[in-house]
Amino acid sequence: MTRAACTCGENRREEGPSEGRSDERREVKGDGSMSEQVVSREVVVGMRQGLHARPADLLAREARKWRSRIELSKAAQRVDGKSILEVLTLAAEAGTRLVVEATGPDAREALEAIGSLFDSNFNEQQDEDNS
Numbered sequence: 001m002t003r004a005a006c007t008c009g010e011n012r013r014e015e016g017p018s019e020g021r022s023d024e025r026r027e028v029k030g031d032g033s034m035s036e037q038v039v040s041r042e043v044v045v046g047m048r049q050g051l052h053a054r055p056a057d058l059l060a061r062e063a064r065k066w067r068s069r070i071e072l073s074k075a076a077q078r079v080d081g082k083s084i085l086e087v088l089t090l091a092a093e094a095g096t097r098l099v100v101e102a103t104g105p106d107a108r109e110a111l112e113a114i115g116s117l118f119d120s121n122f123n124e125q126q127d128e129d130n131s
Contacts, residue, residue, distance in 0.1 A: 001007070037068075039111045040101040043118035051092035053084070055122035060084040062113055068104025070114065 045051050050112040051059075063070040070081030072090060074097075079086035081100065092098060100118075102111040 029096070033093065036103050037105065037107040038101065038103045039107045040099055041111055041115050043098050043100055043115060045092045045094055045096045046115045046121045048094050048117065050057050050094050050096070051087065053088065054122065056084050056087040057124050059087055059114065059115070059117060061084060062117060066102070066104070066106050066110035066113070068107040068110045069109060071101045071103075073099045073101070 047055060060082055072079050072081050072087060074090050074092060077090060079090060081087060090096075090098065100111060100114055102108070102114070104110070
């Protein structure tokens, strides 16, 4: 996916309604046409071992299924959600709050899919006997 550079205020963001923990904006070109959908959602790392290699791999694989750009941020750090190595650099322990942002034509669907991974704790067993 190639990105067009924004020059001289040709593009502006138009805020849309917020839904719960999600935020949606649409990029509007100078001619008024819509170009990219931007949605974001806060998620919490619920796995006891944090966002380690297996869930980071699942997240990156899911993110690569979508045309939209997927980014995760923690404090001032922002990473590409399609890169397992970048996701791991977040060092997100249990309880860490992250913001997932999707930008592109299928952003809403991508955000729902990635959010469901966090909601289900990446289908990891929280078996207390194996600790």
